[in-house]
Amino acid sequence: MSSSNTVRGSDAHNFSVVRNAELTARVAQDCQLNKADAKDLSAQSTLTDAEALELSSLEATVERSLKAFWEIGQALRQIRDRRLYRQDFSTFEDYCTNRWEMSRRWAYQLIEAATVYENVRHGAQILPANERQVRPLTALPSQEQPRAWAQAVSTAPNGKLTAFHVARVVEEHQKKISEE
Template structure:
């Protein structure tokens, strides 16, 4: 070992910082902003579905898939996964907002549920949240 100090026996100074509690207004603001973040990826899926359904790409592209690739860098699969996930998310919002449960924040979290009936989606999500299970890790097609 060189003449430098042994890092294992080095002294470390830690400064504590007092963190004040959030006011009620700050708590409301945080919850509102957290909900916006949770919904962001799913809002993208809803927007893609509307672009596709209304064929709003038709002035520049022959197909929706070409449009998504050129405009957003999405593969066909990625665009459709986002659209499917937004349907599941909307279904989960119905039950989760009523009981203040955690909502998904990523497409992969709801991917395993896209083939389930709405009631089953809600049951699976509530159970996963209760157990702390990350559904994205269970999906065989997860990225």
């Protein structure tokens, strides 16, 4: 790795530390404002036009972000498979660690999650919301993943689709597979 990469990695780390501190301060300030505003807003059940517009914008952000793990996994898979990191880094692990401060394990979990997401998204009533929900499905053969996901969705207790519940469904599928 060249010295310019070290500087870039250091700059990225410093930026990340400063950005995290700024975000932490902002969250603390928002919490204080929210506590004060909550009393005033609790009496008002309807949203103003400005609030409705803000809600719509924020919900769009949430919706886009729910797909982030899938998009990150897809991008990392392309970078890894096509060795697009090779100009500045000797290995994919070096790339992940120094460019993104991401462990090799986390990068591969995101890649595997993207693969599972692609396997289950066609015909699914509800799509996985995060990497943690699909992680247990990586233990199953790809052709079994959509069935297990559909079962997890249809049997989620109180409509709560947790990683723990998905893991239990995967265990059931693994038992069926081993009995066949």
